[in-house]
Amino acid sequence: MKAYLSGPIENAENDGASWRQDMTLWLNNNLNHKVFNPVIETKNIIGHLNSNNFRSMKKTDPVKYKNIIRKIIKLDLEAVINDSDYLIVKWDKSVLKGGGTHGEVTMAYWIKKPVFIVNSIPIDDMSSWIFSCSDFIFNDFKSLKKKLTQLYKGIPNTKRIIK
Numbered sequence: 001m002k003a004y005l006s007g008p009i010e011n012a013e014n015d016g017a018s019w020r021q022d023m024t025l026w027l028n029n030n031l032n033h034k035v036f037n038p039v040i041e042t043k044n045i046i047g048h049l050n051s052n053n054f055r056s057m058k059k060t061d062p063v064k065y066k067n068i069i070r071k072i073i074k075l076d077l078e079a080v081i082n083d084s085d086y087l088i089v090k091w092d093k094s095v096l097k098g099g100g101t102h103g104e105v106t107m108a109y110w111i112k113k114p115v116f117i118v119n120s121i122p123i124d125d126m127s128s129w130i131f132s133c134s135d136f137i138f139n140d141f142k143s144l145k146k147k148l149t150q151l152y153k154g155i156p157n158t159k160r161i162i163k
Contacts, residue, residue, distance in 0.1 A: 001152065002034040003027055004080055006104045007090030010055075011097040015039050019090055019141070026145060031152050036079040038100075042072050076100060080107050086114040088144065091130070093121055102130065109133035118144050 005020045017039045027033040046054050046068060057065035080087065087108045095101050106129070108115050117134045118141055119126060131137070138144045 001031070001085045001155075002036060002083065004036045004084035004087045004104065004108070005038065005090075006080075006087050006101050006108075008092065008094040008098050008101060009039060009042065010100075011094040013094075015042075016090065016094075023088060023141070027148075030145070031148060033152065036084050038072075038076050038079070041075055041079070045071055045075070073100070073103075076104060077107060080104050080113070081111060084108075084113065086116065089115060089117045089134075091117050091119045091121065091126065096121075096125075102127075105130055105133045116144055116147070 003023070005023055007016050007019070009015045020035075020037050020039055024035045024037060027035055049057075054065075054068075057068075087104065089101060089105055091101070105115055105117075109132075115134045115136075117130070117137045119137050119139065123131070123137075136144075136147060138147070
């Protein structure tokens with residue numbers, strides 16, 4: 001099975017790489033699941049640009065910037081649709097300034113893929129839309145890991161729909 005690791009990148013500390021690295025190791029070691037990590041995949045697209053130059057392109061070269069972002073959007077949504085079995089989502093205050101995570105969660109819900117959200121903002125501040133697209137909401141990664149173990153331990157190649 002394969003998890004898509006969704007969450008803020010653009011407005012997150014270290015582009016949201018740390019939690020994704022931790023989950024990748026945990027999923028591989030404990031459930032034998034693979035991941036789609038959009039931080040790594042984005043770096044493959046923008047690898048020739050450093051992070052500061054890339055973000056400044058929004059103002060300095062908006063047409064080129066938009067074309068690069070569209071490649072990233074296409075890659076990410078194709079991974080949600082065709083290359084993952086479920087989403088693990090980090091939902092925090094930095095996600096509120098972005099749009100990609102919202103779209104990924106909505107798309108996964110629409111195509112009936114399980115959505116597991118680790119939420120660190122007050123539940124009243126989480127949009128009703130995102131709340132309702134999720135199958136499970138957790139306050140921490142420890143609780144998420146416990147649930148994933150219950151659902152998927154010992155069935156690494158079985159697609160299980162949680163509905």
